[in-house]
Amino acid sequence: MQADLLISMMPSSRLRSLPVTLGVLLALSIATPTAAIAQMHPGSSQHPSRRTTIIIRPRADQSQPDHPRYPRDWRDPRWQDRPWWPERPRPHRAVSPPSALPPSNTQTCIDLTIMARIAYIWDPESDLSRVVLGAQVANCLGRNDAVSSLGDSARMMQWRNGATARFGDRWYYPNGQPSRFSDAWYYPNGQTLNWGGSWQYPNGRPARFGPYWYTPIGEAVSEQGLITWACSVLPARRCGDRLAAVRYAPRFWYELTLVELAWSAYQRD
Structure with missing residues (x-):
């Protein structure tokens, strides 16, 4: 009410310039913060260049990861199950070859050592090679766990799968292929290894x-x-x-x- 009274008491010439004055004051009030910010020291935490801008991308948008080393949005808990670093492949462990010479002087150990070495040459990682190697180790150490004797006096032996391992002086692989016949030795695929x-x-x-x-x-x-x-x-x-x-x-x-x-x-x- 006092403001209305003051305006009514002003001369008409002052009233005509009042809108202009109010406009100038309004412009100054708006420009003052900008000018004050411009005069701030760059090291001030209030300076625009020092402010931290937080950008939150919608959760559904994962085409651009937050970090190039993360395969997906860090806010997605699934990344913890599959971290960004690749899993190192497990080194391949080569199968150790059989002993170069028979550990004992028995004829069975000598023959099984030759068979184990031939099977290793043919395929060191095959089940057949492992079975023959197990028989060689067991027999040369005085055990019969891998090859069961069915009458040693008859010189007849069998593999655990029922196939004949030895009959007389002849030896056979677990797949039925001959290993030794007379003075000749053979691979498990039937090819001749040594003859004469x-x-x-x-x-x-x-x-x-x-x-x-x-x-x-x-x-x-x-x-x-x-x-x-x-x-x-x-x-x-x-x-x-x-x-x-x-x-x-x-x-x-x-x-x-x-x-x-x-x-x-x-x-x-």
Whole structure:
């Protein structure tokens, strides 16, 4: 009411300039905060450049993750089940080869050691190879857990699956294929390994014929050249350990080791 009285007492000339004055005051009141902010020190927490802007994206939009290393929105609890770091693949553990020489001098241990080594050359990770290796270890340690004897006097033995393991001087693999017949040895796939002085690889190619040695692809090399090539592909320690184990053994075990190393290198190369 007092304001109305003051306005009514003003001269007409002052009343005409009143809207202009009010407009100027209103503009100054609006511009004052902006000017004050402009005069603030950049280090002030109230300065616009120091303010923290929080942007919350809708939960359904996960096309752009909050962090490039997160596969999805961090607000989604599912990311905790599958963190951003990839799972490291478990290293492949190679199957250890059978003993290079038979642990005991019994004929059964000797034959099973040869069978275990042949099966390892053919396929080291097959069930057949594991079964034969288990039989070799059990028999050479004086146990009959893997191979059950059905009358040792008759020289007849069976595998646990019922297949014949030995009948007389003949040996058979668990899959029924012959392993030894007379003086010849065979792979589980039926290919001949050794007969007389000749050796062959599981693919049927010759490994040794007369004085000549061959790689699994049929390339003629010297004995030293075959060892050099195989040991350049395989780990040097494994190659050296296998050769050292048969260094003073009969020639049969040495040449069987050369076939093993050459075929393993061929499979690895």
